[in-house]
Amino acid sequence: GQQLNQSPQSMFIQEGEDVSMNCTSSSIFNTWLWYKQDPGEGPVLLIALYKAGELTSNGRLTAQFGITRKDSFLNISASIPSDVGIYFCAGQNSGNTPLVFGKGTRLSVIA
């Protein structure tokens, strides 16, 4: 089945630093979603991307839909302690097909 490779697996950064993570696929997706999960909770939708090349921001978060449709990137600017958590990318082929998730990037922020 389809797989998403998400990297890095984990990152330790200083508060105030910018963060970049990415997701790649061996096949094309028509939708990319980014989620954040806190311990003991369900993933929370951060950003949804629907068009190749699309760049979308949500506060300090910016995500891009790769032009090849096989990758997506998430950037967090000026990180703060509450950014700690696991970030997941998810791809979807068409509207009524399941989401395929990456394994997640665990972000730790050192104050």
Added chain:
Amino acid sequence: KAGVTQTPRYLIKTRGQQVTLSCSPISGHRSVSWYQQTPGQGLQFLFEYFSETQRNKGNFPGRFSGRQFSNSRSEMNVSTLELGDSALYLCASSLGQFNSYEQYFGPGTRLTVT
């Protein structure tokens, strides 16, 4: 709008027993998807229901089943529990149509099988 709710939040069962988990989607959402999350395998898709019909199914054994009611609430059932079924079970709802497929997750049910 109220978010996705799942009950119970925590459950402890014994091998061989069966369990039923419940999910209430966001009002107006007709699609409910279920996922199993474990540290080793990550988020794995179980099945999706739309308008009371199973629309997609993941690669899980027949011990895992689900259903959806006319009010879009959904239940999933796991029979003959195994130790490996211990996981966080998440449901997610979406409109499921009109090109709006963003999925919103509930807090999950943490199932422990002993």
